[in-house]
Amino acid sequence: MSAPLLSVENLRIELATRGGMVPVVDDLSLWLNPGETLSIVGESGSGKSMTALAVMGLLPRIGRVAAGRIMFEGQDMIQMEDAALRRIRGNQIGMIFQEPMTSLNPVYTVGEQIAEVLRHHQKQGAAEAWANAVDLLDAVRIPNAKGRAATYPHEMSGGQRQRVMIAMALACRPKILIADEPTTALDVTVQAEIFDLMRELATETQTATILITHDMGVVAEMADRVVVMLKGEKVEDGTVTDLINRPQNDYTKSLIASVPHLTPETRDESEVTAQVDQPLLSVRDLTVQFAVKKRWGKREMFTAVNGISFDVERGKTLAIVGESGSGKTTAALAVARLVAAQAGHVTLDSTDMLTLEGEALRQARANVQVIFQDPYSSLNPRLRAGAIVREPMDNLGNLPAAQRDARVAELFEQVGLHPEQMNLFPHQFSGGQRQRISIARALSTNPSLIICDEAVSALDVIIQAQILDLLRDLQRDLNLTYLFISHDLGVVQQMCDHVAVMYMGDIVEYGTRNAVFAAPQKAYTRNLLAAVPSVESARESV
């Protein structure tokens, strides 16, 4: 084998914090051969992105490389002058970032932004650079590339913007492409398209790729070799087939186990299909429209939820899945009367939710609570954890004031927190702990329906599994009913009894978990299921 294209030797990266220099990457060694795809996998805070930034010489101001070498074509990039580094960066090594919404400059057309790279690095003239930019957009399969080159980033979808980013990164035919969670912000079907594109381009151009991700399924589908990182250190590395089939490290095993396999073992469904006379929640022809302001004060209605119907039985979970913009969250919030519905009927516990007004509506809120997606914005930063959990009890319900603190302590224990932590403020908790506080708050009024709005989407896979376990345990112990909103089919499959698949405001498929996952009837559902990365492709057949 020829010499590696890039080799990182005993890299140590430190960040300056109030407590002094803290290592975020320690003693990391890896190498990248020409034309191969190396994946660095780990959860947030594992140092995988810092490693990528160090290779690009783009560490944040508070960070520095404390030890080690980054060798590229026989030169140590850490010792290099800024000017020399700039010639490599973007020219020999390209980079794609996670967030396609903010990594393009909104005031220039996409063609200008690609051409700029070519003019700067390849010293091409304006006309030549523009022509090449159009070719590149064509290469990343943007339809009508000539016309689209003159559009601005906000006129493109997230997937198209990520294609533009790839075109820009590949503009100078770099030897290495670094992709930092390139599809995490995208829908699963778009992710599949982007990965197809990256694979094709890698074979065409023989570009070596470093793919940074948290998803073992992505690794299995994309990478040749993989490095697993945990808390700044490499815990395991090897070829993808070796690692997936014979993981040595416990952490690697748990990462692999967290990837959904969507061909379900047929679960006993007698319980699921058992007929209950009256569902807890019954939704009929629910329609939600938003007014969209057009120019000159003209208003137009946008239909987010288009007359959908579903039932949820007591003690069961209905999952609503769909991609961004499908209306799944809007529908759930309309059920809880947190978004106004234009038409339809919502019957919860034989109460007609949509006709309630004023004080009656406020009291009815005790019966339906919500667990939100983002553990960083769903807790009021100015309140102590105990007060956050207590708030619904102070406003609703009939528990005497003297018993409320005892109830808060009990709830803290139920969700796996320590009652002593009641006095802490939200920013003193980790993401998973914050989500536990959210769950305790939702339980505080003993609601009959709990809406989980992407409740685990913002969490690392291992934490995600813990929170899902907690939700399942609570459901069993307290006979809870969940309306579970998610874009993540793996999570849905673990949680639900029934599934409703939403697309553009309509429910396109609705049935029991096994029926939908094992024998999807609609093409859209089949596409959605097929797009989910799985480790199966790397499994050796026995």
Added chain:
Amino acid sequence: MSEQTHLKARSPFAEAFEMFRRNHAAVAGLVILLAIIGVAVLGPVLYPGNPFDMVWAPFTPPGTEGYLLGTDYLGRDLLSLLIHGARVSLTVGLAAAFVTVTIGITIGALAGFYRGWVEEVLMRLTEFFQVLPTLLFSMVIVALFGASLLMITIAIGLVSWPAVARITRAEFLRIRELEYVTAARAGGVRNGGLMFRVILPNALPPIIVQAALMVGSAILFEAGLSFLGLTDPNVASWGQIIGSNRQYILDASYTVTVPGIAIFVTVLAISLVGDGLNDALNPKLRER
């Protein structure tokens, strides 16, 4: 988790205070400001007597035995005027800032929370006050309703609140969309509670900074009105000292310079404190 259980609760404001303490300029400003407030509160006790009494020959230069800062054109002790004036200037500054913040928060909160026609009406009203020439408008109020300290305070408050209303509205528009507000609504909190117990405490940091700077500008505003003679002639304030001595600015410049320096130092101290608050309360600057 076990390590977390023994953590001390650190409220966001406690952390902000920690940040403020590290800003030496802001701490210096705070010390100066506290000293000036101390003088204003204790001054009349330490330096009794009516400051308007003619006590010595006019235009006695500073440094004269018994008259540290000299006397003005009527032979009044400048130090006495300055000490008694501190009380008025600071009171007007604080009271005007209070009026400003009260009107501004109410209008901004209602506009930002309810949106729709409420916002339209309130923001048009805000713009109306914003485009009025401030000095002229306050002069009209004072001329119409008399030059009492209360009227001056109200006049300053009336011309200054639009800035606070705009900041409050912007913060409300941002915070009302956050999930913890929806969570509070799901938890049965009424509209009034959402506005003033959930959103407002989180919107306060930039408003506090603006209010601190408002105190400084209100002191300047009062000085400006006094300089023009639109003030209560029976109450000593720094602006009034400058105004009444302005004809002698070439012959006895110290009569104008001394109160001028007092205004300058006070407003500077307030600005430093405001700047420190901005750094301490703005989470984006916190990790620098």
